[in-house]
Amino acid sequence: MPHTSATDDDSPQEQLLGVDVGGTFTDFVYVRGGQVRIAKRPSTPDDPGRAIADALIEFGWSPEEVIHGSTVATNTLLTRTGANVALITTMGFRDTLAIGRQARPDLYALHPQRRDPLVTRARRFEVDERIAADGSVVTPIAVDEVDRVLDRVERSGARSIAICFLFSFINPEHEALAAERARARGFAVSASYEVLPQHREFERMSTTTANAYLAPVMTSYLDALEARLDDICGQGVRLRIMQSNGGSLSASSAGRNAVRTVISGPAGGVAGAFAAAEGDRYSNAITFDMGGTSADVALCPGRLLERTDLLVDDMPIRTPAVDLHTVGAGGGSIAWFDAGGALRVGPQSAGADPGPAAYGRGRLPTVTDAHVVLGRLRPEQQLGGIVSLDVERARNAIATIAEPFGSVEAAAQAVIDVVNANMARALRVISVERGYDPARFSLVAFGGAGPLHACDLADAVGIPHVLIPSAPGVLSAAGMLIADITRDAERGLHLAIEPADSGRVRRLDEAFDIVAQQAREAVAEDGYQDGVTIEYAADLRYRGQSHELTVRLPGARDAAAVRKAFHAAHSERFGFSSHETPVEVVIARAKARHAGYQGAVGAEHESNAGGSTTEQVIWDRSRATTVAHRGSISSAIEGPAILTQVDTTVTVPPGWSAELLASGSLLLQRTNQGSS
């Protein structure tokens, strides 16, 4: 049965369902008139929509809107099961997709390998056309040549086409013409000036090709899911998909913009964790999601940060995504000795099969087994209600590496220390290395293993608070629900603003008008015309630089305002600004935003489950440790303590205290500076 909790939110009788389809579990958060219901079901990877349909029937839910985080795009890319795609590009450039930026992925690989591009050479076609850097036509495009190329595409068996001509982001004429001819013949078309109108031909080509590869698969998946929802809930259920950047868009748009959903699920997690932190008034948050095989961290300085340099399977995907960094450190990460005798943890993982030794099938020592040995994961606990823990088996696994440490417990602690060091390094990369002081942030921990490690990590990098949201196991699904509905539009410009310029800049105004209009139309198409706000931003750099910063422009957008915003952003990030250098506007961006669900989505914990006991749990030294169900704590408690709940376990180390906030979140704080 799902948990139910009443909240004091009395929003109208909306019925909304957030669904996160993960590799192992499909998570649900259902709200109806402020009532929140939470559930978890095993995923059905052969047909991901079946788990959703089954849950709707089992729980008798009839949502008006379903917001969905999907692994369809990611899995399709990783397993290479997308559409047969053809690429049409400028004469001389068809191999750009294969050459990329000419770097090999691993500097010290004895025999470097990389995966073939999504389109084989036989399906990469060239058209004799050329546009110059200033947008002028060097070689005009010939319609009959385009038609001949389309004949060849047809014979190649491809039904989806990516079109990417040089400098189409400045002058899209040629690309638009080719796209029109192709669409008229019934091809699915992804044109680069529509998918990603910005410079650097390889990255634009890669993103556009990925979109062409994913769109047909995504469209048929969503069509089937919509039909199923209509069957179960009656006509007219609105289906929305989470985008990589933490906003959602309609299913019909998601089909055409499939590449914008490649990290849909993790984006929901970041959005959910950040919303939980904001709700608790900790709006400078670092989100930390640790699962079975990896840990994701994201820094949110009062808002979700976006990045446009995502790599999926070594392919650049330049559409906006939440600023997420992943380390190969999870509960299933395997501990081993290298040839020099150092203890290493990961990147190999026992995964879901065979899983940690404690789950009963594996034999290799993992992070989860270390927690079991130290008494932090409890045998009576059933992780996600699925497995029970075999303490003896976990001890035997850790015993295989215990010799240099003197005891099984010391070895288990060593495993935890090493995996923490790996994750602390990732936290430093996203904070200290980019000029953010961790002391001004709180760590929001979720995922099955996140709350077990959160305080240790906070100690390692100097974060003062840890927040554990009330439903850390379904935070992604909750994030889907509360995510705003957003659509982005962007346009490459290459416009210099001189230090002496002031007042409006005509080309900039025009570009912002165009992108704002595009973004507004896109959300209108998704069904939202009222209550839509437009946010402007620009990718800026000093003339001579080759890297841009995306800078928000909340107020005026004249020359002086743009320059000022960039100087400030550059100072904040890099420690200096250069007022005498012209500022280049490389990309103008607009985001149309409509607010998502506003109510609370937390879960309440049964207060009579268990009660608290005191046990000897091995910390760094043996100490009396409070072991309690999370729901049973009413006032603040001092560490060391272990708080259990159905979907995770929270450790409160010595020197830390825990208190329950009104929202249902747990706040952990350091009580004395000296202890570690």
Add this chain to the structure above:
Amino acid sequence: MPPTDVDPARLAIFDSLVSSIAEEMGAALRHTALSPNIKERADFSCAVFDHDGQLLAQAAHIPVHLGAMPESVRAVERLAPWRPGDLAILNDPFLGGTHLPDVTMVSPVFAHDAAEGDEPMGYVASRAHQADIGGMAPGSMPVARELIQEGLVIPPIRLYRGGELVEEAMSLILRNVRTPDERRGDFNAQIAAQRLGAQRLADLQDEYGADRYQQTTGALLDYGERLTRAYLRELPHGSWSFEDVLDDDGHEPDPVPIRLSLTLSEDRAHFDFSGSAPQRAASINAVAPVTRSACYYVIRCLLPPDTPMNSGLFRPITFTLPERSVVAAQSPVAVAAGNVETSQRIVDTVWGAFAQVLPEQMPAASSGTMNNLTAGGVDPRNGQPWAYYETSGGGLGGGPSGPGLDAAHSHMTNTLNTPAEALELAYPLRVIENSIRARSSGAGAHRGGHGLTRRTQFLAPAQVTIISERRRQQPWGASGGLPGRAGRNSLERPAEGRRRSRGNLPGKVTIDVQAGEIIRLDTPGGGGWGAPESR
């Protein structure tokens, strides 16, 4: 203090902490630098050392910096005694440097509670390829004969003394380079990275306490040594020889041989380069640190992935380098191409020796050149001078597990190409073709990678320098595979047929190019692996 005092978890954690310092320095340098060569192509390295100048960790994007950074720390010893806030700068290839554009800064690091007269507890260093350091051609990589022609030579000197900038030193340097503002910006980025690294290293010692810190650094180096010894112990023992050649030195047409005798015994490796060519009055000379880096690079490729990077790794490795040779050059010869081209051939030579030791593991030779192209002139769009530097990839060697990569950088470099769209926005150039060079790979059970064809049209007159290799000698195949095709440089003139122009330029050349003309580089393919008929 025996290493057994440091437990196996502490080793991994400490390695992670010192590596973080090097990475943080790298992030600071990259983010604050001005030039595309540092920001976009990441042509730099940062490193952390113990009190004795032993490398503890390195964030390297460029393998040629691998073994060469500790030499810089050794080279600045002459400036001791140090004071807190001192910072040394150098680029002298014969005193701690590699080639002139690589400018290295070294800072002594003092404990937070250091007393007057205390010795440094460690050092941090950063090395960045500066886009120009003066000399006879923009980009400071001309077809030269003497070092002095290549640019400004900076022996180890103090750039900061007790936290104060030595203005005279800075102004002397900036007066001798073509783009002083950009240089100042990039130097400032390096200085910022140095300060950050010094601060973090002192913090780390503070956290550990001086005794435990020293004990742990010692254990980390011993651990590195064990990793290499454990690997070498598994290899067959004996001696293997290999010889490879450079096409020419850019002035005289005769090939330049590099000879190696590799000896593996118990858990040690010895590299003897006796018999390699004497140094030339040309730029193809490699200084000893470059040669050692090339050997370390190959060892690092053989070690397991995620192997940490410290001096201990290289303790079991010894060298015999003939003096005044092309692999251990001494003043006054030029060295720019030694760093970018000869380093590749040294790798090929070491690779070829190991291919006999481990025929079932080692891939064939890769393209063996960085295909360096520098160009400059005046941009008719704005009347401003411009300078452009690009390196291009080629085919990688086929190997036991599959074909070689097409059109990629190999071995001693891994810098990115400049996108055509970025290039054309910035310079009076147009990229006409950027394609995989068909039929250029060496055949084999697993073929080599294909080279690259890149045709760049000049929209205004320019001076162009090409420094490239494997234009005559082909990248060799391994285990019965055939060699890849040699590269070719051409100047296409609109009036003449394309066919007529094929290969009309030598491998190393400086020429004047007119508007409308096209420079075409066809880069070498990789050698094949395994006999072709066994496919």
